[in-house]
Amino acid sequence: MVPPIAVGPADRLFMFGGVGLGASLTALEQVTGRPVVWATAQYESYARPGETVIFRVDERVRGNQVSQARVSATTDGREVLNVSAALGQRDLPERGQWTLAPRVPPPEDCRPRQLWEGRHPDDIHGRIEFRIARGAMHGPRRGGGGQSPEDGHVVMWARPNPDVLGPGHMIDTAFVAVVADYVPSGVGPALGRDAGGNSLDNSIRFHRRVETDWLLCDVQIHGVANGFAHGRMHIFAQTGELIATASQSLILRLWD
Amino acid sequence: MVPPIAVGPADRLFMFGGVGLGASLTALEQVTGRPVVWATAQYESYARPGETVIFRVDERVRGNQVSQARVSATTDGREVLNVSAALGQRDLPERGQWTLAPRVPPPEDCRPRQLWEGRHPDDIHGRIEFRIARGAMHGPRRGGGGQSPEDGHVVMWARPNPDVLGPGHMIDTAFVAVVADYVPSGVGPALGRDAGGNSLDNSIRFHRRVETDWLLCDVQIHGVANGFAHGRMHIFAQTGELIATASQSLILRLWD
Numbered sequence: 001m002v003p004p005i006a007v008g009p010a011d012r013l014f015m016f017g018g019v020g021l022g023a024s025l026t027a028l029e030q031v032t033g034r035p036v037v038w039a040t041a042q043y044e045s046y047a048r049p050g051e052t053v054i055f056r057v058d059e060r061v062r063g064n065q066v067s068q069a070r071v072s073a074t075t076d077g078r079e080v081l082n083v084s085a086a087l088g089q090r091d092l093p094e095r096g097q098w099t100l101a102p103r104v105p106p107p108e109d110c111r112p113r114q115l116w117e118g119r120h121p122d123d124i125h126g127r128i129e130f131r132i133a134r135g136a137m138h139g140p141r142r143g144g145g146g147q148s149p150e151d152g153h154v155v156m157w158a159r160p161n162p163d164v165l166g167p168g169h170m171i172d173t174a175f176v177a178v179v180a181d182y183v184p185s186g187v188g189p190a191l192g193r194d195a196g197g198n199s200l201d202n203s204i205r206f207h208r209r210v211e212t213d214w215l216l217c218d219v220q221i222h223g224v225a226n227g228f229a230h231g232r233m234h235i236f237a238q239t240g241e242l243i244a245t246a247s248q249s250l251i252l253r254l255w256d
Numbered sequence: 257m258v259p260p261i262a263v264g265p266a267d268r269l270f271m272f273g274g275v276g277l278g279a280s281l282t283a284l285e286q287v288t289g290r291p292v293v294w295a296t297a298q299y300e301s302y303a304r305p306g307e308t309v310i311f312r313v314d315e316r317v318r319g320n321q322v323s324q325a326r327v328s329a330t331t332d333g334r335e336v337l338n339v340s341a342a343l344g345q346r347d348l349p350e351r352g353q354w355t356l357a358p359r360v361p362p363p364e365d366c367r368p369r370q371l372w373e374g375r376h377p378d379d380i381h382g383r384i385e386f387r388i389a390r391g392a393m394h395g396p397r398r399g400g401g402g403q404s405p406e407d408g409h410v411v412m413w414a415r416p417n418p419d420v421l422g423p424g425h426m427i428d429t430a431f432v433a434v435v436a437d438y439v440p441s442g443v444g445p446a447l448g449r450d451a452g453g454n455s456l457d458n459s460i461r462f463h464r465r466v467e468t469d470w471l472l473c474d475v476q477i478h479g480v481a482n483g484f485a486h487g488r489m490h491i492f493a494q495t496g497e498l499i500a501t502a503s504q505s506l507i508l509r510l511w512d
Contacts, residue, residue: 037484038456038505040296042340044317044324060335061300065483066456066507068300070338079316082326084298084340086456090483092508098408098446099478152354190354200294200322200342203459205486205505207479222490223353223463223498227321227346228293230461230501232488234478242479245486247503249294249461251322252348 018181022174104133139188180246197250274437278430360389395444436502453506468493
């Protein structure tokens with residue numbers, strides 16, 4: 001585990017949950033030879049810098065069209081996360097998309113988010129370029145651009161950051177899973193304060209794979225109660241085609 | 257396993273997925289002494305009438321406020337389903353609900369759904385009373401009342417059926433989980449044909465526990481592609497308070 005896949009205070013970095021899900025999905029697709037339909041990662045522990053994380057794939061049921069599989073990621077025998085997933089592809093012509101992309105300005109007309117001071121300069125946040133299309137990211141004090149929306153709704157564009165990663169870095173399944181782990185960034189704006197959360201899980205449902213230069217991320221926080229928050233993110237291609245829907249439950253963290 | 261917790265053709269009944277999730281949540285809350293925050297059931301196999309299903313709870317991490325746990329449900333050593341869950345309660349005053357209940361007529365002014373012919377007369381569908389507030393359930397030919405909505409959006413009221421269960425049957429965590437497994441009923445109306453799906457998973461996020469006589473179930477099908485469908489259900493109390501949000505991915509089934 002190295003800083004570019006980590007988050008947290010500079011002296012207490014841990015592996016970003018979306019990286020664990022993304023690595024698991026890549027491993028699952030390689031082992032089964034099938035695309036992920038749905039996956040849920042449960043986060044049990046943290047992987048720290050210098051530790052090695054081992055991902056073990058268990059394809060439990062292999063049907064004609066659908067595989068049921070799990071991944072266990074461990075470090076030093078300690079389980080960091082486990083993933084349940086279904087993978088497959090079926091040859092049916094029926095298609096529909098009822099979840100529509102919000103109408104927002106194109107990424108070049110949207111403000112870049114500001115990253116807060118005190119983060120590790122080479123953590124994962126620098127590797128994703130976000131542009132704020134509606135609302136703010138992370139809440140008032142951490143910046144992120146824009147106003148707190150009253151409806152708990154935040155929209156941003158995302159792509160692999162060309163300034164850090166160089167040009168031509170493709171948006172693949174793993175990158176979608178990493179971006180999907182940004183649901184917590186909507187909690188602060190929803191509450192109107194500097195707040196966020198630690199993911200209990202990261203669930204993702206893939207609708208279609210569509211090539212795109214930018215992802216349009218539509219975050220809705222459903223609610224906050226009893227010290228937990230719940231929310232979802234619809235992820236669209238630039239054309240408005242739905243690529244995936246993610247959802248998460250979080251341990252609420254207040255930073256102000 | 258007995259017909260009242262089953263679905264399917266009368267000669268090929270299997271345990272309803274929501275019953276498996278509901279039983280798992282009840283077991284998890286009893287073993288940990290904590291309320292479920294989030295849970296995902298992955299369905300691997302079917303339990304058939306006459307089979308005994310054993311639910312084993314594994315509380316893997318018990319923190320001060322949050323437990324990470326799993327359930328494995330087996331019959332004859334074959335895994336039927338597995339559940340990943342987080343449970344807990346934290347004493348933080350922050351609260352918010354940004355997901356609003358749709359404005360619909362009260363249950364007494366809504367049409368009851370019609371159950372199709374050929375079902376087992378004592379299956380689980382008879383134990384839940386549904387009233388259709390918007391759209392239809394299950395699609396054109398299976399009835400269910402109302403028109404197919406063009407936006408993939410179906411709203412219904414649900415309660416334990418007093419005609420079958422008698423009066424005074426409380427809405428508890430398990431009942432919410434059973435109702436949450438009705439996301440597939442929105443697939444037919446969304447496609448405008450007689451269709452539905454077999455759940456790959458059933459994921460539920462509990463916002464607050466609120467006493468209510470009826471649940472208001474707001475189903476949105478996100479999309480259908482490659483033979484799979486994805487959707488969610490927001491579950492509200494009669495007061496409009498959000499109780500839970502469920503989501504599922506399905507193997508698309510066409511019945512027309």
